[in-house]
Amino acid sequence: MIYRIILFCLTLLIFGNTLIAQPTLVSDRNSVLNIPDIVALDASATHMYVLSESEGLIVFRTNSDTLQYLFTSEGMQQRGHTIFADARFAYQYGDRNRLTVIEPTSLLGVFSSTILPAPPSAVSRIGTFLYVAMGQYGLGRLSLNSPSQFDSPPDRINIPGFNGVILDVVRMPLQLFALGSNGNLAAFNLDGEDLEFDRIINIDPSIQNLFVVQNKLYATKNSGELYEIRDNGSLDIKFRASEPIDDIIRWENSWIIRTVNSSILLWDDNEQLHELRNDASAGNFITYVNQKLWLSNYDELSSYHLQQQSRQPVTSGDFKITPIESVVVPFPRAVLIPLSTSNVNPNNVRFQYSSKIDNATIEGHGFYWQPRINQTGVHAFTISAVTNDGRIDSTSFTVDIRSFNSPPRFYPTRPITIMVDEHFTLPIKASDPDGSDPDLIRYHGVDLPDGASISERTGMFNWTPDRRQV
Known part of the structure; x- marks a missing residue:
């Protein structure tokens, strides 16, 4: 009996100190780009497109291990916050009826644009034709042979037996799929640039989006599930996220998922779902270039690698940024606030800020802002602290700049x-x-x-x- 009691105590001691293997995204610091106010990100095998709310559209050429800056097109953020790229063009749209085609090799950047009968929800190119999901106006087709031909009313594709509005359109090497709102999935066969209607596949009417990953067709629901669609329309569930899915990348034998609320999740081959990032204010836009995952984090964009780290179970002593109280400052006095964290080596932490104010800086472990004469009033700031192993915490505060008339x-x-x-x-x-x-x-x-x-x-x-x- 004494032996059993001692063994039981030792077992508790061992399991009480068990380390948990946790996958972590770690930034490749030699790849960091500082781009403020990132609102969209996508890439092809040859170009990366970064849309900034303050700077416009920034285009890079992708080399084997570096990015080469090409140009910035100011004002492009006004054309919508969705960017979709393929091998030749990128396409930009939003909640208005305008659709813009971006040609990265052109001196002007913009190939052409057109006004559609409804805001586009998705696009897919086949040769010199662009197919557009136009909601209640169906599936449209535009010619990319010339800028003038693109800026013409779209041809509407007749889909026999199709009901509902077009929600999404994607292509695979030999097929095009258009998703309807009533559980209709229209399948077309491709022969070069020719599109031939094949059949209507009946699927779950709650499906909202389509994704093509490694030449397989997947679908998502607003409740967060990801399914693989079989030829007969049956759905095989892969995993279930806690909120709707915005983007998916297959990377290093895992799935990287961005949700509509900007969380980053990882689904590994052991069928375990891990939360990698949950700070919505960081943006966390993702894309895949030359076998590397690129991720935006506030005003930084860099490539990342996956690292398995052993961590203690979550306790109250986890990494935290020290809260910052709101302050009132008379103009023209400068704002200087020390930044600190707990339970981490200060040398392993970097700070960033997000705000509508563009002339503040982070200098070491301090926040510095010299207000301009036109910046009186209350301004909101968010400071995020990021560790070298990818952990993030943030705090928000306001600065009230008052004009005291001496x-x-x-x-x-x-x-x-x-x-x-x-x-x-x-x-x-x-x-x-x-x-x-x-x-x-x-x-x-x-x-x-x-x-x-x-x-x-x-x-x-x-x-x-x-x-x-x-």
Whole structure:
């Protein structure tokens, strides 16, 4: 009995200190690009497209291990926040009816654009034709032979026996699929650029999106499930996320999933789902280039590698950023806030900030902002701390920049003796502590002697005293 008790205690001790193997995304620091306000990201085998809310569309050529900057097209963020790239073009659209085709090898960047009868929800190219999911207006086709032909009304593809609106369209090497809202999946066969209707496949009507991964067709529901679609329309579930899926990448024998709320999940070959990132404010847009995963993290974009790390079970002593209290600061005083974290070596942490304010900086472990004269008011900031092994924590605060109007300050004047019946002048000078424009200062005399005056604009005092005023 004594032996059993001792063995039981040892077992508790061993399992109490068990380390958990946790996959972690680790940034390749030599690949980091600083791009503010990233709102969309996609890539082909030859080009990467980064859409910034403040900078516009930034295009890179992808080499075997580096990116080569090509150009920035300002104002492109106004054309929508969805970017889809293929081997020749990229396509940009959003919640309006405009569809733009981007040609990365062109000096102008934009190949052409057109206005559709409805906002596009998906596009897919076959040769010189682009097929567009146009909701209640069905499946459209546009020619890419020339910019003028593209900027023409789309041809509508007749789909026999098809009901509902077109939600999505994807292509595989020899087939094109159009997803309908009523459980209809239209299949077409491809012969070069020729499209031949094959059949309607009846599937679960709750399917909302299609994905093609490694030449296999997958579907997702708004409840977060991912299914493989069989030829007969049956669905084989792969995994279930906790929220709707936005993007999927097959990488290093695992699935990288981005949800609509910007979480990053990993589904491994052991059929386990791991949460890698959950900070929605970081953006966490993903793409795949030359066998590398690229991920945006606030204003940084870099390639990542997967690393298995052993961690203790989650406790209250996990990595955290120290909360920052909101502050009120008089203009033009600078804002300087120290940044710190707990339960991690400070040398293994880097900080980033996100805000509509673009002239603040992170300097080491400190936040610095020198407000401009037009930046009074309350401004929100989020500071994120990222460890070398990919852990993230963030805190938010506000800075209220107030314009305190300090009174003017007079330059001192010594006592002066003046003569009776002689004209006397005295320049009175003052400065404004809140600014350097002397034209903003006005001078007014109060209880002046009879006959005395002061210039409102210049401050010049004038007086000719008589004998009664001795």
